[in-house]
Amino acid sequence: MINRRKFLRHSLCAAGATLLAAELRAGIPLAAARPLVISTWAPNVKANAAAWEILAKGGKALDAVEKGVMVPEADPEDTSVGYGGLPDRDGRVTLDACIMDEKGNCGSVMCLEHIVHPVQVARLVMEKTPHVVLVGDGALQFALANGFKKENLLTASSEKIWKEWLRTSKYDPGDTMKYMKEKRSAGGKDNHDTIGMLALDAMGNISGACSTSGMAFKLHGRVGDSPIIGAGLFVDNEVGAATATGVGEEVIRICGAHTVVEAMRYGKSPKEACKLAVERMYKLRKGSIEDKQIGFIAVNIAGETGAYSLKEGFTYACRFSDGLDVVRSADYLI
Ligand code: ASP
Numbered sequence: 510m511i512n513r514r515k516f517l518r519h520s521l522c523a524a525g526a527t528l529l530a531a532e533l534r535a536g537i538p539l540a541a542a543r544p545l546v547i548s549t550w551a552p553n554v555k556a557n558a559a560a561w562e563i564l565a566k567g568g569k570a571l572d573a574v575e576k577g578v579m580v581p582e583a584d585p586e587d588t589s590v591g592y593g594g595l596p597d598r599d600g601r602v603t604l605d606a607c608i609m610d611e612k613g614n615c616g617s618v619m620c621l622e623h624i625v626h627p628v629q630v631a632r633l634v635m636e637k638t639p640h641v642v643l644v645g646d647g648a649l650q651f652a653l654a655n656g657f658k659k660e661n662l663l664t665a666s667s668e669k670i671w672k673e674w675l676r677t678s679k680y681d682p683g684d685t686m687k688y689m690k691e692k693r694s695a696g697g698k699d700n701h702d703t704i705g706m707l708a709l710d711a712m713g714n715i716s717g718a719c720s721t722s723g724m725a726f727k728l729h730g731r732v733g734d735s736p737i738i739g740a741g742l743f744v745d746n747e748v749g750a751a752t753a754t755g756v757g758e759e760v761i762r763i764c765g766a767h768t769v770v771e772a773m774r775y776g777k778s779p780k781e782a783c784k785l786a787v788e789r790m791y792k793l794r795k796g797s798i799e800d801k802q803i804g805f806i807a808v809n810i811a812g813e814t815g816a817y818s819l820k821e822g823f824t825y826a827c828r829f830s831d832g833l834d835v836v837r838s839a840d841y842l843i
Pocket of ligand 1: 702703721722723732734735753754756758
């Protein structure tokens with residue numbers, strides 16, 4: 510049950526209060542707004558469906574986001590996450606992931622190689638160690654010690670794209686994103702990008718998870734926003750949660766997901782809060798980020814969702830009830 514006093518005390522947002530009043534007038538319990546799951550990017554309807562299997566049975570948001578994120582991680586066609594993810598400039602597939610629950614428990618792995626499901630390793634870091642983050646070889650050792658199998662994550666098609674890129678070896682995040690977009694549309698697939706997933710379960714608890722192979726052709730060892738708690742993902746069960754996608758360096762500079770959650774704490778709706786973060790980023794970086802994309806999605810404890818991006822083209826997938834997938838295009842700034 511949502512603690513209504515707490516809800517009102519934090520005065521989440523005018524829209525949230527209106528929703529609450531309307532629900533109370535109509536005699537609809539707040540639970541009507543949940544469970545729900547939202548993810549960055551339209552193709553992640555498949556990931557939402559996997560998460561929904563848990564949520565629909567009254568399961569925990571934490572289990573739902575882990576299971577959901579594992580879908581693109583295992584999909585070789587998804588070139589931005591897990592198996593089949595595009596490699597760094599040295600041809601190494603290095604993965605970043607994190608997970609956070611309603612109690613502020615969190616775990617993260619950065620620059621992890623050879624493991625198909627980094628989100629599961631991140632969860633184990635959270636549950637089995639006194640730490641929050643494990644990186645590189647240490648993360649791999651930890652995964653292997655916990656029964657994960659070492660695998661080759663570089664698929665033939667990702668290797669081919671990398672070899673093609675090597676001919677120019679030009680790296681610029683904006684350019685790389687454009688290049689990847691062209692590649693994807695040439696292959697007829699809309700299969701980007703980092704997955705950030707947020708779920709609100711029937712008990713009123715929120716959890717989130719994020720997983721990516723990061724920017725294609727990055728320097729070896731580069732880590733983006735996605736596995737950084739507060740940048741790529743943040744959850745505060747008194748307020749809501751947010752997650753990000755796009756050029757991670759820009760998200761890190763403004764502690765993106767945390768900024769969104771704090772804006773919700775002080776009264777913004779999820780969409781307004783995402784917009785505030787994008788505007789802050791643009792104010793800081795105008796002139797340098799026009800060729801890049803950054804997007805946020807958010808949910809508050811009343812079950813309202815929203816998103817906003819820097820540029821046109823950011824989509825997100827929502828599931829609010831059995832079998833009903835909703836894909837939305839985020840509003841954008843420039
Ligand atoms: N945020 C990811 C990163 O910077 C990439 C992405 O979302 O496309 O590693």
